[in-house]
Amino acid sequence: MSVKCPKCGSGNVVGYHGEWECMDCGYRFKLPSMAMQHGGSGRSRGRWIGLIVLALIVGLLLGYSSGYLLIPPISQTITITQPITQTQFIERTIVMTTVNTVTATSIIERTATKEVVREEVVTVTPAKNITEVVVKVGEMVSLGDYEFSVSYVESPEYIKLGESYYKPHEGMRVLVARVSALNIGEGAIRCPIGGLTLITNKGMTYEEMLPWYLELIPYENVSEEIMEHAMEYEVFPYLRMVPPNDYCEGHILFEYPADEEPVLIIFQPDPYTTIEVSVS
Secondary structure, X not given: OOOOOOOOOOOOEEEEOOEEEEOOOOOEEEOHHHHHHHHHHHHHHHHHHHHHHHHHHHHHHHHHHHHHHHOOOOOOOOOOOOOOOEEEEEEEEEEOXXXXXXXXXXXXXXXXXXXXXXEOOXXXXXXXXXXXXXXXXXXXXXXXXXXXXXXXXXOOOEEEEOOEEEEOOOOEEEEEEEEEEEEOOOOOEEOOOOOOEEEEOOOOEEEOEOHXXXXXXXXXXOOHHHHHHEEEOOEOOOOOEEOOOOEEEEEEEXXXXXXXXXXXXXXXXXXXXXXXXXXX
């Protein structure tokens, strides 16, 4: 709305709280009717805006409520099935015909659908005597179905196996023993040699080994001296079946530090027999 000065007609006027002042002639005047009309229009416009916003809010609330009521409730049931296992230990005493008494345990497992009974089978093995035999190199000892002996022991500088030559590793020596076992039983037996261990003067133990675990001498380095001092090695036939009145024999080999001395060779052909051969 354009306001002009009623005195000079200038539009260069300034109004404040319903009172106007012409900036050209300085005349002051009021327009109450125009102020009321202007104010009423503003309040009316604000009232309509408020009503529209309120209507929107009410519509949203009604729509949400009606939509929520239209959705049927969902009921869900979750069933968890878990087997229940119960273990019972029942001690039973079994009295043997001998003096041995053995207590066995039966385990019963019960579940919701089945019952499983497991029983332990108890085997009673009579105790066996442990046989320990001490012999010297060259002596024969009879043990069950065979006769056992160590005919000699040597500490060669070189060993020949087939066309290859070997020597001990640096700072080490080797001990080679000639072993034989004669079958004096009525049936064939496997060569009863096993559980071989060397014990030295320092109480150290060393397991048997085969020549190819030693240091191989290259073919071009094999001299006449090596060939002359090399010991021909015969591998012991551990898996051979020996018929009655026949024997199996061969070499066994140990490597040990050069600052130790061999004392005993331990043979254990079975869990209940130990043969100690003195080599010192």
